[in-house]
Amino acid sequence: MLTPVTPTIRSRPVYAPLEPKPGRLHLMVADGEGADALIDLLGKVNDRSQMLALAHVMYTPGPNGTDRSDALKALGVAQFFRAPTIPALLPRLIKVLADAYMGTQFYLAGTEGLIGQTEREIMATGFPVGAIQKEHRGSTVRRVQCVHCKGITESVATDPFKCSHCGLNLFVRDHYSRRIAAFQGVNIDAEDPGLVPEPVVKFT
Amino acid sequence: MSGGAKLQVVVDQVVPVNDLITRFRFVSRDGSPLPAFSGGAHTVVEMDDHGVRRLNPYSLMSDPEDRSGYEISVRRDDQGRGGSLFMHRHVKPGMEMTLSYPVNLFPLDSRAKKHLMISGGIGITPFLAQIAQLTHFGGRFELHYAARNRALGAYMDRLTSAHPDRVHCYFDEEKQAIDLNRILSNQPIGTHLYVCGPKGMINWVLATAEAMGWPRLALHHEEFLAPGTGLPFAVHLAASGKTITVGTTQSLLEAMEAAGVDAPYLCRGGACGQCETNVQKCDGTILHRDHWLSPEEHAEGRKIMPCVSRFEGKTLVIDR
Numbered sequence: 001m002l003t004p005v006t007p008t009i010r011s012r013p014v015y016a017p018l019e020p021k022p023g024r025l026h027l028m029v030a031d032g033e034g035a036d037a038l039i040d041l042l043g044k045v046n047d048r049s050q051m052l053a054l055a056h057v058m059y060t061p062g063p064n065g066t067d068r069s070d071a072l073k074a075l076g077v078a079q080f081f082r083a084p085t086i087p088a089l090l091p092r093l094i095k096v097l098a099d100a101y102m103g104t105q106f107y108l109a110g111t112e113g114l115i116g117q118t119e120r121e122i123m124a125t126g127f128p129v130g131a132i133q134k135e136h137r138g139s140t141v142r143r144v145q146c147v148h149c150k151g152i153t154e155s156v157a158t159d160p161f162k163c164s165h166c167g168l169n170l171f172v173r174d175h176y177s178r179r180i181a182a183f184q185g186v187n188i189d190a191e192d193p194g195l196v197p198e199p200v201v202k203f204t
Numbered sequence: 205m206s207g208g209a210k211l212q213v214v215v216d217q218v219v220p221v222n223d224l225i226t227r228f229r230f231v232s233r234d235g236s237p238l239p240a241f242s243g244g245a246h247t248v249v250e251m252d253d254h255g256v257r258r259l260n261p262y263s264l265m266s267d268p269e270d271r272s273g274y275e276i277s278v279r280r281d282d283q284g285r286g287g288s289l290f291m292h293r294h295v296k297p298g299m300e301m302t303l304s305y306p307v308n309l310f311p312l313d314s315r316a317k318k319h320l321m322i323s324g325g326i327g328i329t330p331f332l333a334q335i336a337q338l339t340h341f342g343g344r345f346e347l348h349y350a351a352r353n354r355a356l357g358a359y360m361d362r363l364t365s366a367h368p369d370r371v372h373c374y375f376d377e378e379k380q381a382i383d384l385n386r387i388l389s390n391q392p393i394g395t396h397l398y399v400c401g402p403k404g405m406i407n408w409v410l411a412t413a414e415a416m417g418w419p420r421l422a423l424h425h426e427e428f429l430a431p432g433t434g435l436p437f438a439v440h441l442a443a444s445g446k447t448i449t450v451g452t453t454q455s456l457l458e459a460m461e462a463a464g465v466d467a468p469y470l471c472r473g474g475a476c477g478q479c480e481t482n483v484q485k486c487d488g489t490i491l492h493r494d495h496w497l498s499p500e501e502h503a504e505g506r507k508i509m510p511c512v513s514r515f516e517g518k519t520l521v522i523d524r
Contacts, residue, residue, distance in 0.1 A: 024389070024416070097393055125393045
């Protein structure tokens, strides 16, 4: 199931189930439970064998450890690539994008960290961001940039949290940057240092 | 006043380009630089055709960095409503004219990795300005330009000598056709497509690209519609308290203007959306001819674009 997202402010990304579209190459990038979104996508297509023959799947386990590599490999796609982490997946994506032609369809599925960082690379080619399909599945942990030191903390689960770079106590906003592929974290005790609300697990 | 601020210009040059196309250069009357524009922009030229006011949009074709003058090319349409014939027959150097400020409804998407341009006939004009702009900024482009024959291929010599490896010309009478499938299969990711030309060409290019998986957001087109003719019809203008009759060769917008109603407009070609007007009562059929309203809005009949659309039936009341 698509992970539900409550729309709040305009910059907070929203997602929709992946739908098959005509294309010369179907580039599918997923992490963790995002694998199930790809399996569901292939279940919707009329000519499954044709889509499989034109599909390139890049996958990495989710931040919660979910690894569906075997299920994806069993689909029989033309190319399957498993990376140990998102940072290890991105160079492969960048190389594939450099060689890709218009008529390629993009399907991104999984955590917002995976979706955001792959979307950013696709966007950098000039491909319209509105034409990239994205389905959020699995873990809701956030990738957050500290607006003060600019360091990025991955897999943030609580709000507030301590910046892993400068140590400030940060409030996690819904304010999102596509360019940075991260939510914004803002110091919560600037006026009264030390007066920090109890961290609550908001993202799982 | 509707249509935005106006530019007071004088005709500097009138240059026949071929049997059908003539180029006009305008400079400001006081010698000051004209406003900057971006490639793909158009201006609305106001004509006083022996008492009939005509306002036709034309793409600016000159280098956007050249603010000493604006150039347009006008294709003579012997079957048209008369704007292009007026330009060809009556506009001479030294004549004072009025232009709208430039408006761009067909801009380059500067995020694109590459710009693929497809042009038919007089549809080349916005691309001339866009190519000049890309030449200054170092952008990558590829132009496919089809014309009926060599004599009617306006500016082909200029384009092919400046960009021999980027410009491809085709001539209908020599049975040369743009190999669209091959061209669309060979474009790097991040390419945006721009098409300007006859309606049939635009539809063919957009439909082919979409079928090949190009996203609509990467497809850009421009087509100025002439208002078209039709049966005369009566309209009640609720806000102005006037009932007017729209003549056979007149548009609803022109009829409102002739009746002294200051209705909003920009492109006058069914593209920009500025003249959108609410319909208060409609007993009959609105003949929608714009490409601004959605098909659903066309079916609902609660809005009309007076610059190009007409009406057939008993009663039409609009909020103007």
